[in-house]
Amino acid sequence: MRLEHDLLGNFEIPSVAYWGVHTARAAQNFPISGVPIGHYRSLIRALAMVKESAAEANFKAGELEEHLRDAIVKACHDVAEGQFDSQFIVDAIQGGAGTSTNMNANEVIANRALEHLGFEKGDYERCHPLNHVNMSQSTNDVYPTALKVALILELRELIRAMEHLRTSFGKKAEEFKDVIKMGRTQLQDAVPMTLGMEFATFARMTMEDEQRLREVIPLLSEINLGGTAIGTQLNAPKGYSAAACEHLSKITGIPFVVAEDMVEATQDAGVFVMVSGVLKRVAVKLSKTSNDLRLLSSGPRAGLGEINLPPRQAGSSIMPGKVNPVIPEVVNQIAFAMIGYDITVTMAAEAGQLQLNAFEPIMCRALMMGITQLRQGCYVLADNCVDGITANAEKLRTDVENSIGLVTALSPTLGYENATLVAQKAQAERKTVRAVVIELGLMSEADFDAAIGDVEKLVRPNG
Numbered sequence: 001m002r003l004e005h006d007l008l009g010n011f012e013i014p015s016v017a018y019w020g021v022h023t024a025r026a027a028q029n030f031p032i033s034g035v036p037i038g039h040y041r042s043l044i045r046a047l048a049m050v051k052e053s054a055a056e057a058n059f060k061a062g063e064l065e066e067h068l069r070d071a072i073v074k075a076c077h078d079v080a081e082g083q084f085d086s087q088f089i090v091d092a093i094q095g096g097a098g099t100s101t102n103m104n105a106n107e108v109i110a111n112r113a114l115e116h117l118g119f120e121k122g123d124y125e126r127c128h129p130l131n132h133v134n135m136s137q138s139t140n141d142v143y144p145t146a147l148k149v150a151l152i153l154e155l156r157e158l159i160r161a162m163e164h165l166r167t168s169f170g171k172k173a174e175e176f177k178d179v180i181k182m183g184r185t186q187l188q189d190a191v192p193m194t195l196g197m198e199f200a201t202f203a204r205m206t207m208e209d210e211q212r213l214r215e216v217i218p219l220l221s222e223i224n225l226g227g228t229a230i231g232t233q234l235n236a237p238k239g240y241s242a243a244a245c246e247h248l249s250k251i252t253g254i255p256f257v258v259a260e261d262m263v264e265a266t267q268d269a270g271v272f273v274m275v276s277g278v279l280k281r282v283a284v285k286l287s288k289t290s291n292d293l294r295l296l297s298s299g300p301r302a303g304l305g306e307i308n309l310p311p312r313q314a315g316s317s318i319m320p321g322k323v324n325p326v327i328p329e330v331v332n333q334i335a336f337a338m339i340g341y342d343i344t345v346t347m348a349a350e351a352g353q354l355q356l357n358a359f360e361p362i363m364c365r366a367l368m369m370g371i372t373q374l375r376q377g378c379y380v381l382a383d384n385c386v387d388g389i390t391a392n393a394e395k396l397r398t399d400v401e402n403s404i405g406l407v408t409a410l411s412p413t414l415g416y417e418n419a420t421l422v423a424q425k426a427q428a429e430r431k432t433v434r435a436v437v438i439e440l441g442l443m444s445e446a447d448f449d450a451a452i453g454d455v456e457k458l459v460r461p462n463g
Helices: 021-029 041-060 066-080 099-117 129-133 139-175 195-221 240-252 262-267 270-296 326-350 360-384 393-402 404-414 416-429 433-439 445-452 455-459
Strands: 002-006 009-013 180-185 188-194
Touching: 002 021, 009 021, 021 099, 041 066, 041 099, 041 139, 041 240, 041 360, 066 099, 066 129, 099 129, 099 139, 139 195, 139 240, 139 262, 139 270, 139 360, 180 195, 180 393, 188 195, 188 404, 188 455, 195 270, 270 326, 270 360, 326 360, 404 416, 404 433, 404 445, 416 433, 433 445
Parallel strands: none
Antiparallel strands: 002 009, 180 188
């Protein structure tokens, strides 16, 4: 063990630990979710890149000695690469506006820097977590900056996953382009379409959400690094903010800019609400698509039965042979969770007071969990479901031929009243539209077949 101290007194720390007294206190204080911040790889990577940028800016400003800069930067590289994720032990849900997360990062980086300098962990006179690693910083500018870096990294991965899902839908749209079926509105027969059109719609919906995510990413590029406690830049040397921002942009490849009004930027969590809202949109539309897949595959004999989802596992412990739509179901549940995360972000952003929002840790956790689950959901839906979908083409065509909805295509010829009569008679007497139209003498067989027989004209009347 080694002995460390803080304003509350001494604390014994395992000698092998890279974290220190401040982290230990937080670990004791917040046994909440059981999920430490080290679980969130992109957040730890982002924290390391922010700390590296701060060290470089402090050195450039003449505040940090070169040998300390070099050791801290090396330590940051080690942390960014994932070598010390297990040392980030504080719970993701924590009081203190993220201070415990910042302290955890400061201590791990300081102790790793000490090793690079040839000293023992805990020898803080040589490299101090606060005096050196946290120089010119506050949790209140480090934490939101790191969160923005992490979110951009995560959103880019989510977009890639959505592109993957869109490709799967697109392939099915091409495969099913000539498979005619009945479209439905309010679950009632509407007018003919193709199954390919249905899957092309799924692809288009996904593409539009990809674009919305791309549009929100630039909003995350404004940072308050250098604003320190409340945005007044107290204890940050002249030129520090610009230098730190420039270095962060260089190592992340993201064009960050210093906020024009640091006081505003330090307290305003609106951008996280915006990101969360777009993620909720993604979730809602993925869930709607999953609902459609479940509905279209319902049966196999007593439901719609228009498509077949690939069987993934036995569906029941009591009903032999039953197979459930488990993949769309899990995507539905991911969406439900994301909607809940969005409420969390909304409430946390609203709860900010005066010059700081103290609830960014729960926003961070909600957004990270939501993005991760949406990303994995897209891959699972594409690979374990969409790619294996098959169509019951004969049933679909038969349903079209027997559907009352065909009368809509005849309405311009027959008139609305006659078309309504045909629909009512066909439904009441369980006859086809064709039979009723001919029986009533409204059209000849040849005229009916000419009007209805061209499937392509039915689904694409204007070419």
